[in-house]
Amino acid sequence: MKRNIKHVFFDLDHTLWDFDKNSGLTFQKIFELNNINAKLDDFLGVYEPINLKYWKLYREERVSKTDLRYGRLKEAFDALSIKIEDNVINNLSVAYIDHLTTFNHLFEGTFEILDYLKDKYELHIITNGFEEAQERKMKSSNIRDYFTTITNSEMVGVKKPNPKIFNFAIDIANAKVEESIMVGDSLEADIEGADKVGMDTIHFDYKNAHRHHYKRIIQLKDLVNHL
Template identity: 55%
Template sequence: MKLKGITDVFFDLDHTLWDFDKNSALTFEKIFKINNVNINVNDFLTHYIYINLKYWKLYREDKIEKKALRFCRLNDTFKAVGFHVDDDLIYKLSEDYIIYLTSYNHLIENTSEILDYLSSNYKLHIITNGFDEVQQGKLEKSKIDKYFKTVTNSELAGAKKPNPIIFEYALNKAGAKIESSIMIGDSYEADITGALNFGMEAIFFDINTVTLNTNIKRVTNLLDLKDYL
């Protein structure tokens, strides 16, 4: 059913529009080669994906700082694989990862098509917990920055999703009203619960089909947003 009265659509970036998993994997291949780290990338990623999610949760909850997130997610993964890397190299890899991450800019399937479709009728925006120095580069190099009127990241807002402060910051920056805005994202906790608790409409991009809650608006393909917007 089409939603009425929506003027402003807020998107998450990583895992929603920008294909973080694919781009991250390619980045690790590159920086391991640069730094002569002879490890099986697939073995590394098998552990890294879950360890990274764990540390991002701690970061969202303000339990660790950015520097710790960047170091610990790599350190823990190398330990899990049983591959010894000294601290200096881990710090070097963590810096190289940020430098080269936007060398690859694969998008989630149908991203450009849905942005083309929505941009003719709505003002589009980004709300992301990602780092300030990286997120704008992702938007520009993947050539989707042209669609968005505003970009809010957690470092600028001083708070991370699901904290209501970042949603309020984003709406104020966009000049949007809460009753005519909607949030779309892949994180049930950060994007959907955060927006709904703030009093904002939300659509869960359930890309991994993990949710059992049938009371929320949900899509598994970005083009399915046309059912609502």
């Protein structure tokens, strides 16, 4: 049965905000500022999967925010056999967050799809990202005003895919599950998590790497075929 969707919930990082591109530019900047002798491409090649591993641990409450910020850098430098003192790693972890929101590349078609949707649906964000950084990302990239509500894992005390964060987001949006759909890049956190509470879902598989039974798009513009 076709649902009467009234509320569209988006993930932020890797869905609207181009995390990998902005993160790479941030590392380039802080390495230059701190005289870090590492080849950027080599570093990113080992860092990106390590970062995803730490975010999974963070979602599962197995590492803290501080552990994530330090550990992903420490492990990446160790993998490249680059010796960096702990105090430098800690300084880099702070600089990374400070500079990350100075780069605000969005995925292709972000403004076009949000403009298309804004008069048809209420739009919302559900994110596991750090609250202080996520708000700056949305304001600096000029997408904050598209969204009626922003639900952050830190305000709920749990992270996607925990059902509590989806139910919290639905409640503050004054929405109903059967009128809501979740759009996100993470099959585990966004799609399976939302599906378990009864939300409809659309997987933004921008790397075109998955095959499954969920609705799937590889470009944001393809949302027009589903909404």
